[in-house]
Amino acid sequence: MTVYGGGPSRWPDEQPERGRSAPPPPEQPTGAAGGYGAPTGRFDGFAAGRSEPNDDPGSGNIWGGERTGSVYGAPPVQPLYGGEREPIPGPQRPEDLYSARAYEPEERAGRRKLPLPPGEPVEPRRGGGRRTAIILGAVAAVVIGAGTAGAATFLGGGDDKPAASQGQSSPQPAAAGAGSKSTGGSPAGGVPGPAEGITLSATGDIVMGMAPNGLPPNAGKGFFDPVKKYLAADFQMGNLEQVLTDDTGVGKCSADSAGKTCFAFRTPPGYVQNLTDAGFKMMNMANNHAYDFGEVGYKNSQKALDGAGIKYTGWPGDISIGEAKGVKIAVIGFASYKWSNLCSDLDAAEKIVKEAATKADMVVVQVHMGAEGSDKTHAKNETEMFLGENRCNPVAFSHRVVDAGADLVIGHGPHVMRAMEFYKGRLIAYSLGNFAGYKALSTGGTVGIGGVLKVTLLGDGTWKGGLLTPTYMASPGLPQPDSKKQAIPFVSNLTKQDFPSTGAKIAEDGTITAPAA
Secondary structure, eight states: OOOOOSSTTSOGGGOOOOOOOOOOOTTSOTTSTTTTSSSSOOBOOBOTTOSSBOOOTTSSOSSSSOOOOOGGGOOOSSOSSSSSOOOOOOOOOTTBSBOOTTOOGGGGSOOBOOOOOOSSOOOOOOOOSOOOOOOBEEOSOBOOOOOOOOOOOOOSOOOOSOOOOOOOOOOOOOSSSTTOOOOTTSGGGSOOSOTTOEEEEEOSEEEOOBTTTBOOGGGGTTTTGGGHHHHOSSEEEEEEOSEEOSOOSBOSOOTTTBTTTBOOOEEOGGGHHHHHHHTOOEEEOOSTTTTTTHHHHHHHHHHHHHHHTOEEEOSTTOOEEEEETTEEEEEEEEESSTTSEETTOHHHHHHHHHHHHTTOSEEEEEEEOSOOSTTOOOOOSSOOEETTEEOOOHHHHHHHHHHHTOSEEEEEOSSSBOOEEEETTEEEESOBBEEEETTTBOOSGGGGEEEEEEEEEOTTSOEEEEEEEEEEEETTTEEEEOTTOTHHHHHHHHHHHHOTTTBOEEOTTOEEEOOOO
16 A cells, blocks of 8 residues: 555645654654654554563553553552552553554555545534534543453354445534524423433444454454443444445555554454444544545445444534434544544634534534553643644643533543543543454553443433443453453543542542532
C-alpha cells in the first residue's frame, strides 16, 4: 500500500513519502512534528530482543519495553495490580502500542493510492422530536466488570460476506430553537421516558482482529461473551477502531511499513455479527482507523452495520438518532480527521450539538481525542499533539459541548484510561482506554486495562447514577472482566489529581457519583 506519509490527519495526495526518524528522548513530546512517518505509529507490544509479547497485566509494562518509571514521576496512590504498589510506566516509544503479529507478506503487497474522501458528506440520519445531549468522551456510562481472567471461548462460525445496505433518512427540520431541549414526546410535556431513567453503556477501543492472518477462530463467535452481561443496557455503544471490509486493494500502509511502522485494522464484514450478539446499538466511527482502507472500506463498514441494524456516527455533519424506552438519543462522533466532525473546531462542535439538541431528548458525544502512550494518562486543558497531529484540547472541547447541550461525553484515543469529571452536572469520561484488540493492541500494563461505563440518566439527560466495571485484554486481546479491578483505583487516582474539585467520586465497587456541590 501507499503510506499517507507525514501526519496521519492529512490525505494521500497531500503527503510526501517520509522515512522513519529516531524516537525523541523521553522529555521531548512524542507528538512533535516529524514523528515516525506512519499514520498511527507502531505499537507492537514486543520488547526489544523478545519473541513473545508482554501479556502480563500486572507487570506495569505497557508496550513491551522495560519499565522506565512512573507517569510524571509519581507512583499511584493505591496498588493498581493487586499486590505491591508498582509505578505506572513512563514514556515509551510510540512504535510499541500495536501488535505486529498479524501481518504477513500477502498483506504487505503493493497497493494503489487511497482516493480522496467523497465530495459530499454521507447523508446524516436524523430523527425529529426531542433532545438531550450526551457527550461520550470522558463521562459515559461505562461498566467494567470484575470476574474471571480466562480467555473467551469461540464456538461457531461467522458470515464473512457484506451485509445488505440500508439507506439513511433525510435530515428533518428542527423542532425547536438550537440548543433548546424539547419534551414534546413526553406525557404532558414532562420528562420523557420512564421515571427510573434509562441506562447507557460505553466502551473504549474495539478491534476484533487483523485480517488476513490475525483473526480469531470461528469468525470470533463468542468474542464478547465474557463481558456481555456487563455491557447490557438500554442503549449500548462502542468505538469501532477498525474497518469491516474484505481487502479493498487500497490502504494507508506501504509494503515496507505494514506491520512495522504502520497499522491498518480490518476484519471481514461478517464480524459485525459479534457486535450484534454483544448487544451494541451504536458504534462510533470517528477515529484514526475508520478510513484505513479508503472510501470503499469505510462504506463497507457502514453497509455491514446497516445490515445488522446497528447505528453509527462520526461522518462530518452526521447526527445519528437512536431510541430507548421512548427516549430519543442523538449521538455525534468527533475526532481529528477529515472523515469526522473535528474536535479542534469548537465553534462547529457547538453548532452541531445545539442542532442535535433540537432533535432528541439526549445528546451523547463520542470523541477520539488526546495523545497516545503510557505517559498520556492525564487530561489537561491544553492542545495535545501526537505524531504531528492536533489531537485537540480534551477539557476545552468537552466543556464546550456540554455548554452546547451535551448530556454525556465519552472519550477514547490515548489507549489508556483517563479521569472522569462532572461539568455542569454532566459526566465527561476523558478516555475509556482499550476494550478489545485481538492481535492488534498490546495487552500488557495499563494499555491492557479498560472498562465498561454504565450510566443511568433521566429522559432529559439529568444524572441519576453510574458504574465502572473493570476489564482487561487477555492475550492476544480478548475482552475479559478483571477480578483485580485495576481500572477503579487507576481512574480514581487520576481523577483526584486532574480534577480535585470537579472530579467524579468512584467507590471501591466502581459506583460513580457527582462531587458535593
